[in-house]
Amino acid sequence: MTRPLLLGCIADDFTGATDLANNLVRAGMQVVQTIGVPRAPVDSVDAVVVALKSRTIPAAEAVAQSLAALQWLQAQGCSQFYFKVCSTFDSTPQGNIGPVAEALLQALGADFCCVTPAFPENARTVYKGHLFVGDVLLSESGMRQHPLTPMTDANLVRVMQAQSRGRVGLIEHAVVRAGAGPLRARIAQLRGEGVRFGIVDAVADADLLALGEALRDAPLVVAGSGVAIALPRNHGLAPRPEAAALPPAGGLRAIVSGSCSQATQAQVADFIAAGGAARAIDPLQLADDREGVVREALDWAAGELGHGAVLVYSTDRPESVRAVQERLGVQQAGALVEDALASIAKGLVQRGVRQLVVAGGETSGAVVQALGVAQMRIGRQIDPGVPWCHAAAPACDAQLHLALKSGNFGSADFFRKAFALLA
Numbered sequence: 001m002t003r004p005l006l007l008g009c010i011a012d013d014f015t016g017a018t019d020l021a022n023n024l025v026r027a028g029m030q031v032v033q034t035i036g037v038p039r040a041p042v043d044s045v046d047a048v049v050v051a052l053k054s055r056t057i058p059a060a061e062a063v064a065q066s067l068a069a070l071q072w073l074q075a076q077g078c079s080q081f082y083f084k085v086c087s088t089f090d091s092t093p094q095g096n097i098g099p100v101a102e103a104l105l106q107a108l109g110a111d112f113c114c115v116t117p118a119f120p121e122n123a124r125t126v127y128k129g130h131l132f133v134g135d136v137l138l139s140e141s142g143m144r145q146h147p148l149t150p151m152t153d154a155n156l157v158r159v160m161q162a163q164s165r166g167r168v169g170l171i172e173h174a175v176v177r178a179g180a181g182p183l184r185a186r187i188a189q190l191r192g193e194g195v196r197f198g199i200v201d202a203v204a205d206a207d208l209l210a211l212g213e214a215l216r217d218a219p220l221v222v223a224g225s226g227v228a229i230a231l232p233r234n235h236g237l238a239p240r241p242e243a244a245a246l247p248p249a250g251g252l253r254a255i256v257s258g259s260c261s262q263a264t265q266a267q268v269a270d271f272i273a274a275g276g277a278a279r280a281i282d283p284l285q286l287a288d289d290r291e292g293v294v295r296e297a298l299d300w301a302a303g304e305l306g307h308g309a310v311l312v313y314s315t316d317r318p319e320s321v322r323a324v325q326e327r328l329g330v331q332q333a334g335a336l337v338e339d340a341l342a343s344i345a346k347g348l349v350q351r352g353v354r355q356l357v358v359a360g361g362e363t364s365g366a367v368v369q370a371l372g373v374a375q376m377r378i379g380r381q382i383d384p385g386v387p388w389c390h391a392a393a394p395a396c397d398a399q400l401h402l403a404l405k406s407g408n409f410g411s412a413d414f415f416r417k418a419f420a421l422l423a
Ligand SMILES: Nc1ncnc2c1ncn2[C@@H]1O[C@H](COP(=O)(O)OP(=O)(O)O)[C@@H](O)[C@H]1O
Pocket: 146, 147, 148, 258, 259, 260, 261, 264, 283, 314, 315, 316, 320, 321, 324, 325, 333, 334, 335, 336, 337, 338, 359, 360, 361, 362, 363, 364, 405, 406, 407, 408
């Protein structure tokens, strides 16, 4: 890195990392996303997003990985840091948002940070500390049935407090709407009261822009990708399309989906209804014969790939996921399916796929690790929160275009739209 980094980011999952990188690129920053803490030199850019797969691992491990990422970012000369969490605040009851945020604050010698998952463009808004997903509270959204991180409380002050040692307060919308000055005053007041985290209301981009301005000198922000729209302008940067340029696309097309979120269910149904070639993976069959299931899926795909995009999916309805989890255990079922889908993705790339969409954050993490991806360049947005990326996949000796789709993101025709954008 030949110039100091303006912003150092740590993301708790891989789709979340591309979502954040996408918003920074759209606001004019050059961004590289790395898979884990970089071991090789990284291009000289404005911001690096270190993508971890730390959302659902034990809290102590999430803390250790996040601190290692922080150290690397500090060594690049960076003095402002962004801990990217999910816009639906996905976390296990033990964390990991609170424990990681507290460890980062301590390592930075700081005593306070703002926290907000608001991302109005994707219908995530926070009002009076309550998170809304579209028109409903988080606790009434599909997130209440998430396979790994069911979210049953929309009150973020309460959720954050339950996983933090320090006190959690609220920065209400009336203050945010009043602008950066009143926001700074409220932050100073909360700090004076010994509060460690301020959940920030935000219902529109204007709120995030005010917050971004107020955070100009803040060492740490804990947020979804929304606040990222406001930080590049603190450095005099403005949107520029060339920030998103990628090499031309070629090769075969595939989708691998391990997300069971509502948006992904609609996307899988849409792809199949439009006549797309699709093959379901049954987790119980996987538990009996992992190698056989992977081999059969790849044999099937080999026969279909020449005719258009293929979809391999474990996406299923909540009742079926629950039945699988009861038989196999929640973590075991998740790991088994992720591992199999990652092997299938690798097999697809070995068979010539060069445009690969992966649906699901944990699933994306498993896939990019199997491909050996170390860093990705961020390209054009397909839908809010999901850009095309370009990466080397050393495990397959290939370069490819990758889209890592958060389970909850994207319109129903996302899969078809994604390939059309690259054509
Ligand atoms: N049919 C299924 N039964 C049980 N677990 C599943 C099934 N399909 C996927 N999973 C697991 O559910 C989790 C989905 O998480 P993720 O990939 O992050 O998707 P999302 O982005 O929607 O949260 C993964 O661990 C995945 O392996």
